[in-house]
Amino acid sequence: MATITQEKIGPLHEKLSVKLEKADYLPGFEKSLKEYSKKANIPGFRPGKVPAGLIKKMYGPSLFMDEVLRSIDKEVLGYLDTNKVNIFAQPLPLENDMSRLDANNPGDYDFHFEIGLKPDFKMLDLAKTDITGYNIDITDEMINEEVERLQNRYGNMTDKETVEADDNVVNVTFTETDAEGNEIENGIKKDNSLLVKYFAPAVRKELNGKKTGDSIQIQLGTAFEEKELDFIAQDLGLNKEEAATKDKTFKLEITKVGLLEKRALDEAFFTQLYPAGDVTTEEAFRTKVKDEIYNYWAAQSRNQIHDQLFHKLVDDTKIEFPEAFLKNWLTTQNNQPQEGGEPQPAKTPEQIEAEMPSFLNQLKWTLITEKIVTDNGIQVAPDEIRDFARQQLFQYMGGAMGMTDDQPWVNDYIGRMMKDRKYVEDAYNRLQSQKVFEWAETKIKPKATTISVEDFSKMVSEHQHHHH
Structure with missing residues (x-):
């Protein structure tokens, strides 16, 4: 029976030691040798008639190593699962010497891993946070400018x-x-x-x-x-x-x-802009323009509240991280070739050090999101992803083509998008993040403040400079 012990290295940083006995992996090794000898194709021998000694000599060492590593993996994952150990990424091997694995001389082996534990943390009480809701002042001047812009554009x-x-x-x-x-x-x-x-x-x-x-x-x-x-x-x-x-x-x-x-402000013009035919007077037209401006800025204002929520959650939630482990993990990660790409040049310890703060912030946001999602049973259903794909398509097409769902190509297109794993993952993350913010919005009582468009835009752009 394999035995596993766990000891502390540092904050949320533990060492797993696995003692693997011969009995844990030998039956598996012998079985895979047998399988191999059935299908091995070696010139001069009929399939299935290759002497066992030759198979062992040719394939033994690599099959042996595979089997030992597979048993280790199984033991470690089983241990983490049984003991409900919540870890970041995956266990990293510590100085494991592979040269001692000898197929002709199987024995007991010790393997060591380091793991980084996911922290427990307390959710920020959003009801107690200060959030400002900006009511953006829509002036007559803004409405006049927009009306004039439309008159010129269609002039x-x-x-x-x-x-x-x-x-x-x-x-x-x-x-x-x-x-x-x-x-x-x-x-x-x-x-x-x-x-x-x-x-x-x-x-x-x-x-x-x-x-x-x-x-x-x-x-x-x-x-x-x-x-x-x-x-x-x-x-x-x-x-x-x-x-x-x-x-x-x-x-x-x-x-x-x-x-x-300039286009005259007459019914023909209003109907061209609003084909539903519900705008017939200049007054109604100006009201419509005002609503559109208002909706645009209301959406900007809401994004700004989301931004405040994001910063409050990230800045004011206390979370400890196994930093030493995460640095080691980043070091092993960044020597991997990217999918389908060249191997990336390894980052220096200085580069990794420099990237840590923003990496930890991202990780923090991921953990906070996970907690909100789990604690509040937030779910994204496949139908919602389909709707998202449909809306994106309609927006992209300008929605003006009288597009409806009963057009077969719309469903074909959506069907195709739903098979694209990356698209589905991105859509899933966007919808989940949207739901997390919608949940957070129900918990806050923003203080309303009226602000001019200029001041609001200036505030947003300064904030972005400050961040990137």
């Missing part, structure tokens, strides 16, 4: 001879030049369509009266104000934070002049 363009006003649209080609106005070889060349009012006042003056085919010279930093420079620079593939960007000079050739006529 009609008419061609014009010359540039006459700030609301004219010019199609231009940006061609990068040197300071003297000579085209730079392999420089930036990009078409764009801009309202005249996007340019700085001095350039607007210069554009006035110009026709298709005319061109002007500009310097980026002086031709546009900050806000416009942002999106022009981005469009040209430049970084507006770099000083050199503002100094760049371009030739702008006008390829077309047009006048954008």
